[in-house]
Amino acid sequence: xxxxxxxxxxxxxxxxxxxxxxxxxxxxxxxxxxxxxxxxxxxxxxxxxxxxxxxxxxxxxxxxxxxxxxxxxxxxxxxxxxxxxxxxxxxxxxxxxxxxxxxxxxxxxxxxxxxxxxxxxxxxxxxxxxxxxxxxxxxxxxxxxxxxxxxxxxxxxxxxxxxxxxxxxxxxxxxxxxxxxxxxxxxxxxxxxxxxxxxxxxxxxxxxxxxxxxxxxxxxxxxxxxxxxxxxxxxxxxxxxxxxxxxxxxxxxxxxxxxxxxxxxxxxxxxxxxxxxxxxxxxxxxxxxxxxxxxxxxxxxxxxxxxxxxxxxxxxxxxxxxxxxxxxxxxxxxxxxxxxxxxxxxxxxxxxxxxxxxxxxxxxxxxxxxxxxxxxxxxxxxxxxxxxxxxxxxxx
Ligand SMILES: Cc1ncc(COP(=O)(O)O)c(C=O)c1O
Numbered sequence: 012x013x014x015x016x017x018x019x020x021x022x023x024x025x026x027x028x029x030x031x032x033x034x035x036x037x038x039x040x041x042x043x044x045x046x047x048x049x050x051x052x053x054x055x056x057x058x059x060x061x062x063x064x065x066x067x068x069x070x071x072x073x074x075x076x077x078x079x080x081x082x083x084x085x086x087x088x089x090x091x092x093x094x095x096x097x098x099x100x101x102x103x104x105x106x107x108x109x110x111x112x113x114x115x116x117x118x119x120x121x122x123x124x125x126x127x128x129x130x131x132x133x134x135x136x137x138x139x140x141x142x143x144x145x146x147x148x149x150x151x152x153x154x155x156x157x158x159x160x161x162x163x164x165x166x167x168x169x170x171x172x173x174x175x176x177x178x179x180x181x182x183x184x185x186x187x188x189x190x191x192x193x194x195x196x197x198x199x200x201x202x203x204x205x206x207x208x209x210x211x212x213x214x215x216x217x218x219x220x221x222x223x224x225x226x227x228x229x230x231x232x233x234x235x236x237x238x239x240x241x242x243x244x245x246x247x248x249x250x251x252x253x254x255x256x257x258x259x260x261x262x263x264x265x266x267x268x269x270x271x272x273x274x275x276x277x278x279x280x281x282x283x284x285x286x287x288x289x290x291x292x293x294x295x296x297x298x299x300x301x302x303x304x305x306x307x308x309x310x311x312x313x314x315x316x317x318x319x320x321x322x323x324x325x326x327x328x329x330x331x332x333x334x335x336x337x338x339x340x341x342x343x344x345x346x347x348x349x350x351x352x353x354x355x356x357x358x359x360x361x362x363x364x365x366x367x368x369x370x371x372x373x374x375x376x377x378x379x380x381x382x383x384x385x386x387x388x389x390x391x392x393x394x395x396x397x398x399x400x401x402x403x404x405x406x407x
Contacts, residue, residue, distance in 0.1 A: 022148040028140060029362040033346065037356035048386045050374045051356040053187065053329040055248040056382070057299055059285070060292030063249065067285035076280045081271040082264075083110025083256070084283045091256055094290055099229050107258055109267050110278045114217045114255040117240035118145050119274070121257055124266040125179060125211050125238070126151050132179035135166050137332065137363040137371070139187045139215065151179075157366070164189040164323050164332075165197050168204045180205055183215040184227050185327030188363045188373040192227045192326040202234045212237045217255070220246035220296065222327035223304045236260045243282075245329065246296055247289040252282040306376035306383040307331065313387025314374075317394035329377040332360070336370040338397070346372060353389040 016024070033051045041047050058064065070076065082088065088105040095103040111117045118141060126132055128150030134143050136157050143153050154174050158164050164186065171177065182201065184193035193201075198214075205212045214230040216239050230237045242255035259267055271277075289296075307325055314322060314333060321334035335345055342359035349355045360371030376383060 022150070025144040025148045026140065026362075026365075028144070030358050033350075033356060033358050036350060040350065040354070045354050047350075048353075048355045048382050048389070049378060050376075050383070050386055051358045053245070053375050053377055054250050055245070055299060056378045057248045057295075059249045059252065060247065060289060060295045062288035062292045063247070063252075063285045066288040067281060070281055070284040074280070074284060078277045079110075079280050079283060081268050081275075081277055082108070083278055084280075084287075087283050087287055090287055090290055095229075095231070095258075099232060101229065101231055103231065103258055107261055107264060109257045109259060109264070109271060110283060111240070111255045111257055111271070112275060112278050113244055113253045114215060114240050114242035115141065116253070116275065116278070117242070117255050117257045118142065118215075120267050120270050121213055121238050121240065121259070122146055122149055122151065123270050124259075124263055125213070130178040131176065132181065133171065133174050133177045133210075134181050135183070135186070136365070137164065137186075137188055137360065137368070138181075139183060140362040142181045142215075143365075155365075157364075160321060160323070160334075164191045165193060166201060167197075168200050171201065171204050171210075176208070177205075177210045179211045179213070181213045181215065182230070183217075184230075185218040185222060187218065187328050188330045188332045188358075188360070188371075189323035190325035190328045190330050190332065191323065192222060192225060194225060195228050195233070198228060198230060199233050202230060202237060206234065206236065214239050216240065217242045217245055218328035221300060221303060221329065223300075223307060224326050227327060231258060238263065243286050243289055246300075247286075247292070248296070248299060249282075249286070249289065252286065253279055254282040254286050302380060303329065303376050305380060306378070309380075310374060310376055310383055310387055313391055317390050318398070325376075329375050331374045331376060332363075333372055333374065334370055335372055341369040342372050343369060349390075349393070353393055355386055355389050 037047045087110055088108045091108050092103050092105040095101040131152045131154050133154045133156045136155050146153050156170050156174050158166050231239055239258045243249040319333045323332035325331050346357055346359045358373045360368035
């Protein structure tokens with residue numbers, strides 16, 4: 012836990028992103044000579060598609076790599092517009108698209124452009140922690156909207172009614188950490204509720220393309236006033252390139268542009284030039300999706316065999332969100348135990364759900380098949396031992 016420092020601004024006292032701290036603990040153990048299976052972070056084990064790497068080499072040789080415009084390279088904005096046409100059948104003009112420094116940059120720009128300090132913004136829990144933490148840093152009130160297994164971890168309009176008047180709402184589909192996809196029947200009523208009450212919606216679509224059983228519609232198919240963001244990090248396997256985008260309502264673009272000019276000048280030029288090639292590398296990306304699907308299936312099997320039966324949908328994204336309350340341990344204690352005894356790094360749920368997070372852990376399926384199968388074997392061996400130990404305690 013960090014101790015608030017009264018010398019500096021209060022906004023720096025937001026919660027840490029605990030995943031990064033778990034990564035640090037795993038790395039320290041690795042440096043001490045242990046071989047760690049990394050299921051703590053949603054990061055592909057593959058590098059960027061080959062054509063992206065080739066385009067980066069060419070750009071290094073041939074391009075001056077100066078600043079681009081604040082909203083990004085015109086060619087890339089056009090290419091993203093074409094992506095919406097080809098993938099979703101949507102006509103999104105390039106001038107509604109802003110290239111950003113990853114979906115993280117999209118969060119900052121869109122939160123700042125949409126809401127003033129004191130606004131009330133609904134955030135689904137369990138959900139990606141940086142929405143809540145960024146909003147709090149900006150002085151925006153976070154209205155927690157808890158969802159659970161009863162609705163497949165999907166928010167409903169009844170949840171929105173219960174949350175009270177909202178200036179804004181942040182949704183994600185597929186969701187991190189539950190893997191829940193919002194299909195048309197779930198998404199359309201939420202958007203209608205928000206349009207009727209003047210609630211501005213953001214939908215984080217960073218895990219689009221990473222779906223295993225059913226397609227995930229874009230919110231833009233139902234409503235052109237929502238703000239949608241996406242990223243090259245996940246489907247295109249480009250986490251470290253720090254590249255993403257926003258599709259904004261037309262009237263919001265000038266505000267986003269002014270903020271981007273002042274906050275970052277421009278997204279990274281090398282990544283933008285290379286990222287152009289990502290959209291022509293779909294065969295590689297789809298091969299990765301096949302691997303994630305096999306990883307999900309094998310991990311779900313291993314978890315169920317190990318006595319973990321309350322598991323969120325895992326229809327998409329990189330994660331399996333597991334209720335561990337029957338173990339009698341907190342998620343923090345279980346994650347520590349697995350790191351120290353199984354050399355297996357997974358994340359306690361506290362990042363994603365402040366109130367119920369100690370009852371859940373999140374495991375990532377983004378790694379290699381070998382690592383996921385091996386993780387499953389270690390969990391099964393742990394469960395067999397744990398059950399035997401519990402049995403011998405009862406016998407005593
Ligand atoms: C739901 C969600 N949104 C946004 C991000 C930020 O991604 P990036 O900044 O790498 O594009 C992540 C990263 O894990 C995420 O899981």
